[in-house]
Amino acid sequence: MPRVFKVTDIEQEEKEIKKDYFDRHTPVVICADEVTKGEKFLVKVRVGTDYRHPDDFNHFINFVQLWNRETLLAEARFLPGTFGNQPANPEVDFYIVAPQVSMNLTAMCLCTQHGLWSSEAKAVKVV
Amino acid sequence: MPRVFKVTDIEQEEKEIKKDYFDRHTPVVICADEVTKGEKFLVKVRVGTDYRHPDDFNHFINFVQLWNRETLLAEARFLPGTFGNQPANPEVDFYIVAPQVSMNLTAMCLCTQHGLWSSEAKAVKVV
């Protein structure tokens, strides 16, 4: 399998030296901590926090995926140029329906030059 | 090519008889009428307005796409169950960057039982 990059797996020293590189490739899951069974809620997936990623023809974010544990919920695909061919934080808002049990959401994204990246997990309590 | 369904192509009488059928399959592009060159803006694509579409394993909305004229900008894919296996208006918010010239946005969506559907066009002035 392709290596999957994840910031929490990387040594502290390397992380500080290449802070911008890690930041701009790391997807983040943003949503409520607690949601209601059977109700729709918003989950934003954004790539990068303090640094923006290029949107060049030969270097762009091709997709972001939203997973609940081993289940893929949704995926968004972008073409080069969607973000105006300028550095950006690719983002997408999905609206999903809370199941019966608590969720453990993660996002993944693909950079066409630097491979597959994973977010940290986001626990979502279902009440 | 597969037939593409579009409400504006359908006769008034048929539209009234099968209002719920057309409504629940028709994607809608929702965004500002006017945006600023090079600035990010939100485009919501939502399937259905007054009626909800099933999210059954054998009958679900598989994808929505956002186009600017002949250019595909972004696509979101869903798995059956993303919307809790209950009727829903699948929706997704894309964040795109306004180009130099005005846009003519359309959305398309695929129902696994009833094929490919198109929205009406949404003109977006770029200033």
Add this chain to the structure above:
Amino acid sequence: MPRVFKVTDIEQEEKEIKKDYFDRHTPVVICADEVTKGEKFLVKVRVGTDYRHPDDFNHFINFVQLWNRETLLAEARFLPGTFGNQPANPEVDFYIVAPQVSMNLTAMCLCTQHGLWSSEAKAVKVV
């Protein structure tokens, strides 16, 4: 909806003048004329016949789709560079299972600069 280009809709004169342009964007469905109910068979989708399409970062074939009437059967996605960044006839072989009734297959493909293109229909008798 985005305009869908299809060679059979284009005037003879224009077709001759821009023969290479139409050829290199037109997907073709290649498979047996007759297949057996419930049996797997191969369907090749190839883009272009006499002319090759660029595989440049800013100009490539992003996807090909295989449809049976209004039903999407399968889709293949490519990244720029899959074909070595040199002109090619993108192709993919799908293996599908013949249903109970005869099929009417079409392919579609997306060029990132020139939009969505459709093949001619290919009738497949199921016996």
Add this chain to the structure above:
Amino acid sequence: MPRVFKVTDIEQEEKEIKKDYFDRHTPVVICADEVTKGEKFLVKVRVGTDYRHPDDFNHFINFVQLWNRETLLAEARFLPGTFGNQPANPEVDFYIVAPQVSMNLTAMCLCTQHGLWSSEAKAVKVV
């Protein structure tokens, strides 16, 4: 990130007890051991070897991907029913162009009930 299942990571005893389960979810990369720089060659990705996977509406193989190290080359997506709603070994033939340096190909696939699976790596010498 979602757990990625890979047969070579699994204990011998567990593998024997659940041989059919592992086999039917494991993608396999099938191609020549040696290819020529700049030449097109066929890469088959097949899911399962001795056991077939269901093609049920609530349990199917949603996609297979072909990777060269950290680079995604191509992806094929299936809808439930592509394989006739009967057990099958989903397969697809990609045709890619050999780059300047040797390749290390892997395939991944997604089962809608049992998550993301990886093949073993297939080394391909480029001459």
